[in-house]
Amino acid sequence: MTIYFYTVREEYGCFSNFSPHGFELDGLYWPTSEHYFQAQKFIGTFHVEQIRLVKSPKDAAKMGRERSRPLRQDWEQVKDDVMRKAVLCKFATHADIREILLSTGSEEIVENSPIDFYWGCGADGSGKNMLGIILMEVREKLR
Secondary structure (H helix, E strand, O other), X not given: OOEEEOOOOOOOHHHOOOOOOOEEEOOEEEOOHHHHHXXXXXXXXXXXXXXXXXXXXXXXXXXXXXXXXXXXXXXXXXXXXXXXXXXXXHHHHOHHHHHHHHOOOOOOEEEOOOOOOOOOOOOOOOOOOHHHHHHHHHHHHHO
């Protein structure tokens, strides 16, 4: 049985990068994994702190997508590893959601995003589902 998730209000909402499960990473506290991920696009600039301190993960995502900000040169090469690092830290930090992730056994996990064909499965299911893949990798590591 494939496990689908997308919004934080669903059964597996804690799998979303918008879920309110903060953690400490790189010496700073991050309110969500979305905050961390988006801020890493601008490492070494004041944009990191602006994104870290913004109120909601939705705002962090919006700021991270603003192309008026100077995207780091190697972003396409490092983005998967940045996501792995954030997701692992989030689930290592919070026992309650770690148990939910581990309780999925060996089931496939899919971010059921109709708009994201990289991190999710996309509207037609043909997306890469990288967030789902990373969640399954993290599940293996935490076992």
